Amino acid sequence: MHRNKVVIIGGGGHAKVVIDVIQSADTYELVGFTSHSDQESNLSGIPYLGDDSILPTLLEEGVQYFFVATGNNRLRKKLFYQLIELGFTPINAISPFARISPFAKLGRGIVVMPGAVINAYAVIEDNVIINTLSGIDHDCLIKPHAHIAPGASLAGCVNVGEGAFVGMKSSVIPEISIGEWSVVGAGAAVISDVPSYVTVVGVPAKKIIVRNEER
Ligand SMILES: CC(C)(COP(=O)(O)OP(=O)(O)OC[C@H]1O[C@@H](n2cnc3c(N)ncnc32)[C@H](O)[C@@H]1OP(=O)(O)O)[C@@H](O)C(=O)NCCC(=O)NCCS
Incomplete structure (x- = not known):
């Protein structure tokens, strides 16, 4: 072949x-x-x-x-x-052990790791990492160069901005926007919108760094 x-x-x-x-x-x-x-x-x-x-x-x-x-x-x-x-x-590098809805849309240069689930009408743009065991629910939009870390859970209609990093085992409730180049700490519960270029941590997530460089 x-x-x-x-x-x-x-x-x-x-x-x-x-x-x-x-x-x-x-x-x-x-x-x-x-x-x-x-x-x-x-x-x-x-x-x-x-x-x-x-x-x-x-x-x-x-x-x-x-x-x-x-x-x-x-x-x-x-x-x-x-x-x-x-x-x-x-x-694209798609694990045979990931589950991607046929109604989801994928860009280019994306990795989807084992155990990840991408549900219907989610859109994953170019060069994004969907890491091990993470969950991207319906109608989420993940902009280019973002990273959804292992075990992170995004509920429906969450928007993740360009270059943002969503840390391991964090949870994001429905319809939240995470701004470009922002960082969500491991284990955070994000219950309100996160502006661009900031770092948030904790339950509920609160800002600890107000101006990140792009990372
Ligand atoms: C959020 C994060 C990026 C912050 O890193 P940092 O800028 O180096 O921050 P620091 O380690 O200096 O911590 C700053 C403060 O935030 C707290 N903090 C850091 N990360 C935290 C987290 N995930 N949850 C709760 N509090 C956290 C620290 O305890 C410290 O508090 P203090 O000032 O009261 O002592 C990092 O801790 C983190 O969670 N990274 C995610 C890692 C990950 O998911 N990796 C996946 C790889 S595939």
Whole structure:
């Protein structure tokens, strides 16, 4: 069976899980990963190719697809557009153990980890992480480069802004908006709208940082 060739960008903890998800779906051929930090010679059985300067050569050799596997939302955004600019096409990494409604809409460059559930009429935009065991209920809108961390639960009609991070095991009640590049702490209960560029924690969630850099 012909499988399209994919390069993974990143070699950290998030990349380990993304590689596992793509391998378990068995739809693509992973040619290797690139990284800027010192690396082992392979990660989960795929080879280290060098830093991103190798990318134009890979393209010439017929590797057309990529997945940016870094958990840092700001860096992931930058790399996502750099790779598209170079001429690569993003793939989605969908675990066979996730449940995605046929009425949900997915963008490009998205990972959906094992045990995640995306319900009807949810919209997940480009380069978003839907992490392990998280729940995205009906009519949610997740904007580009956001990260819904493991076990986070979003009720119906929640909007998550660009680059926002929703921490592990947090809960968000229906119709809440979380502003762009904001952070929701692990275990928080979000019961009112969160403005952009802030950090909220606790039950109920309260602001602890009033001005985040994009992260
Ligand atoms: C919210 C968070 C980003 C804050 O990190 P930070 O900016 O480094 O903040 P600090 O650790 O300095 O904590 C600041 C204060 O908030 C409190 N706090 C931090 N995180 C909290 C949380 N999740 N719930 C309740 N209180 C929290 C701290 O106890 C501290 O309180 P104090 O000032 O009274 O001592 C971080 O604690 C967090 O929850 N991250 C989520 C991690 C996660 O989900 N990872 C998933 C990876 S896939």
